[in-house]
Amino acid sequence: MAALKEKRTCAQRCEDFGYFVWNPDTKQLLGRTLDKWVYISLYYVAFYIVMSGLFVLALYVLLSTLSPYTPTYRDRLQSPGVVMRPNTYGDEGLLIVYEVNKPDSYTPLIHTLQNYLTPYNRTEQHAHYENEHCNGNKYFTQNEPKDPEQKLLSCPFYRSSLGKCSGMDNSTFGYPDGQPCIIIKMNRVSMDLPPLVNVYFLFFKQKGEPKNLHNIEYFPPNGTFDLHYFPYYGKIAQPSYMNPLVAVKFNSLEKNKLLKIECRVVADKISADNIHDPYEGKVEFEIEIKNGTAVNK
Structure with a gap:
C-alpha cells in the first residue's frame, strides 16, 4: 500500500514519458516498433486513397448527370424581376x-x-x-x-x-x-x-x-x-x-x-x-x- 501511495517526482514523470517516446530496451517509438509503424502507416495511406477515390467517383457521377445548360441556382420567385x-x-x-x-x-x-x-x-x-x-x-x-x-x-x-x-x-x-x-x-x-x-x-x-x-x-x-x-x-x-x-x-x-x-x-x-x-x-x-x-x- 505504501508503494501505491508513493508520490512520483516531476523528474521521474519526465523520465517515464521519455521511455514512452523512445524505449531503448525494446526499440519502440511511442509504444510501437519500426515495422509496426510502417504497417500502420501503409494501412492508413491505402485507406485514405480508397476513400478519396470513392469520393471523386461519386462526385464525377453526380456532375455527369447535371446539364451545363441548366442554371445551378434557382430563385423561388415564379415571375422574372x-x-x-x-x-x-x-x-x-x-x-x-x-x-x-x-x-x-x-x-x-x-x-x-x-x-x-x-x-x-x-x-x-x-x-x-x-x-x-x-x-x-x-x-x-x-x-x-x-x-x-x-x-x-x-x-x-x-x-x-x-x-x-x-x-x-x-x-x-x-x-x-x-x-x-x-x-x-x-x-x-x-x-x-x-x-x-x-x-x-x-x-x-x-x-x-x-x-x-x-x-x-x-x-x-x-x-x-x-x-x-x-x-x-x-x-x-x-x-x-x-x-x-x-x-x-x-x-x-x-x-x-x-x-x-x-x-x-x-x-x-x-x-x-x-x-x-x-x-x-x-x-x-x-x-x-x-x-x-x-x-x-
Whole structure:
C-alpha cells in the first residue's frame, strides 16, 4: 500500500514519458516498433486513397448527370424581376431627380443610358444573329446543344427599335427638355419558365393622380416584346443573347413634384402582386423634374 501511495517526482514523470517516446530496451517509438509503424502507416495511406477515390467517383457521377445548360441556382420567385435605367437610388428605392436648367444634374443619367445601350448598336451584334426565325412573333425554340462548343442562335435587338429613346437622333434622351426617357428590362429566366400565351408588354401608372401620365410614348410601339426572343437557354448555350428592351418617354410630367410611378409586365403566368418582392414582375420608382422655379407645395 505504501508503494501505491508513493508520490512520483516531476523528474521521474519526465523520465517515464521519455521511455514512452523512445524505449531503448525494446526499440519502440511511442509504444510501437519500426515495422509496426510502417504497417500502420501503409494501412492508413491505402485507406485514405480508397476513400478519396470513392469520393471523386461519386462526385464525377453526380456532375455527369447535371446539364451545363441548366442554371445551378434557382430563385423561388415564379415571375422574372424588372429593372430600369438609369438606376439611381434614394433613401427609399429608385429615384430620379434632376433640374432642367442644370446640365450637371442630368448628364450622369444620360451617360448611364448611352453606356447601357452601346452593346445594342448594330455594329456590336454579329451577322450570324440574323436568321429566319427572328421575323415572326412566335417562340424561337431550339434543340439543346449536344456539344458544349455548339452555340445556339439568338435574335438581335437593335437600339434603333427604341425610337426617340434610342439616343441616336437625340443623344440627350429628352432630359434637358423635361421629357426624359427611361429603359425597362425584364431579367433573364431560363427556358423552363411556363410558356406565355400573350406577348410581353409593360404599362406605366402613377400611384396617385393619373393625370400626370396622360402623355407618354412607348418604344417599341405599345411597349411589347416579340416572342422570338424567347425562350432563353442560358448564357452558356446563348452567349450572344441580348435582352429585349422597352423604353418610355414622359412628355408632360408635372414639374417640381415628386411622382411615384410603377411599371409592370402584363402577360399570362407572370405575377406582379408579390408583396414580399417589389421587383417581381414590376419595378417602382420616383421621379422629380425641377425647372428652377420655386413652387409652393
